[in-house]
Amino acid sequence: MLINTGVPTREQIERRLPSPERRARGPYAMVECFQEIPCNPCSTSCPFDAILPMGDINEIPMIDHDRCTGCGVCASVCPGLAIFIIDESVGDGTASVTIPYEFRPLPEKGETVRAVNREGCVIGDAIVTRVLLSKKTKTPLVTIRVSDGLVHEVRFFNLIDDKAVSDATSLKRKEEPITVDSACASDDDEIILCRCEGITLRTIRDLIREGYTTVDEIKRISRAGMGACQARTCGPLIAAEIARMTGQPISEIQPSAHRAPVKPMPIEFFLGGDSE
Template sequence: MLEKTGIATREQIEKLLPSPGRRAEGPYAVMECFQKIPCNPCSTSCAFHAILPMDDINDIPSVTPDKCTGCGACAAVCPGLAIFIIDESKGGGTGTVTLPYEFRPLPGIGETVKAVNRAGEVVGDAVVTRVLPGKKTKTPLVTIEVPLSLVHEVRFIRCEAHQEEDPSVADTLREIPAPPQTADIGEQDDEVVICRCEGVTLREIRDLIREGYTTVDEIKRISRAGMGPCQARTCGPLIAAEIARMTGEPLGSVAPSAHRAPVKPLPIEFFLGGDTE
């Protein structure tokens, strides 16, 4: 699910939450960081040592809820915008979500905005209660008040008032077609250009695979896909994915095409000894 859509499941989120007792006490950080990547600003940003130092820079961050004050320092430094500060202790049936908001213009305090879930769907209204403009890290933090039932759902806001002020922005947003629900090459149209350099379409690639050419190298030599100036940087993985899909082989067993030096196109005078840059 997460690997395909980028949207964490309810179960994955629940595993990140502190104990009910800690949640009732005050704000806490939730790190919706699920995949190992070389990234550690959160672990070095915490003044309260609530985020354990990482032995390996690829480690997933680990929070000690009892040390976390919910200050938001980590949320402002996370390059993936994956950290949120949740406060369920306010009472009155509402809670607050503090989220990184790298957009202009910033909403105003007291403004009602649309509350958006992880899938980008509007799930209700939210009131902006605090805006930190982000002087040091430049990432502004916006705190919104939402019904308690939505504090683990709402992860972004949409400021529609601002869109209406600028008709060109609103028009552009309306013109953008809905993103495809799948990035699977199998559902792509035959006429899609796969190799942009040589102008080879998906139909030509599929015809060759049907004829029995099932390696990237064979398809490259017959169709020229991958032999243009970009040297298969764009089409190579796409052709391999289509071979894997049509033959039923795992993608990992489809060998990439042969690559030889130079890795970037160079003018011929380079080899003649003129320019050695």
Template sequence: MLNKDGIISLAELAPLIPSESRLKKGPVAMAECIQDIPCDPCVLACPRHAITMKAGITDQPHLDQAVCNGCTLCVASCPGLAIFVVNMAHAPRSATVTLPYEMLPVPKEGEVVAALDRSGKTVCEAKVLKVMKSKVYDRTLTITIEIPKDLAMSVRAIRAGVKVGRK
């Protein structure tokens, strides 16, 4: 349970997971933000207006999967670091996850890092495909990693600069 240990449960996660057919089409965002907190930068970050808050600033973000094209601009805009972009159509066996990163060291593109699930457990290794820095992001990096497809809904963090053991 999220409010007991900080890990979003499968039941809590279910409504956030994009449909099978949408996932097949390519990258799409997941806003893992299920609490009524006063915060709205994601709404303004989306150039396609795919994220809305109906009941004002303390509403949870509602993401229109059909409108979202997975551009990743919302990822670094979230002060809670709770938005991820998943691309299941990346390759036959692997998917990509784009996540926010504010730690040191900063991995290089091509580097292999540890991929962690929502509990902080290392579940696989990940190849860093892209490291995006932008002045607009104000020192929050957006990093795209490649991981096995079956772990795309589990991996939500990376640890760089550590030895990653082969499975």
């Protein structure tokens, strides 16, 4: 499922494809936006009104493929980088995909790159046929040519010597499962709740067990939340721990009292003051 993996299903993709006749006729926009989110630049930017106006900005974009010319304006404005331009009309066993590519370095026209699918796996080679820069959107559109069987799979590419990206894909396969000593994994002494005062989860838990069950009581007895950040970092964690251990709903745990100043200031600061 899309919300578990970030990758649309084959069925979701197929439902978005225009008719075979339209696909054979020339380039078209493939809008891979499957979730209702508040966003409409694709429809307001289309020079041919091919992406239908949205009554509610949460609507999923609907495209009129007879109007769409595959110009790529929507692909370059889409904040989700979820629009691709597909051209299956070449007829020589290849097809092209235009991808919004916001990385450096950019490939050059004619360069061979690795074609990557929606899950980040290399599935073949591709040739870069166009690199279109836009000063306005700063989202380059890179067109690559792949064998036509891959055109509905390929949505990214890796440069052949691109270390940063290839690292990310190859290293994930290097992870070897290991077993951890479980006693050590739950060692409360190594968990710091209040960074400023150096108070561990164990101390907080011991205090709650002893009957200190408000954030303010814990603050007074241990100084947790009294340090330089004034409980900004630890406050929510301590409240959550009290809720968990006492069974009270977290909404009923009062945060510690907030008093001025919100950050520690030297006494001399208050003696100063401006006399403009």
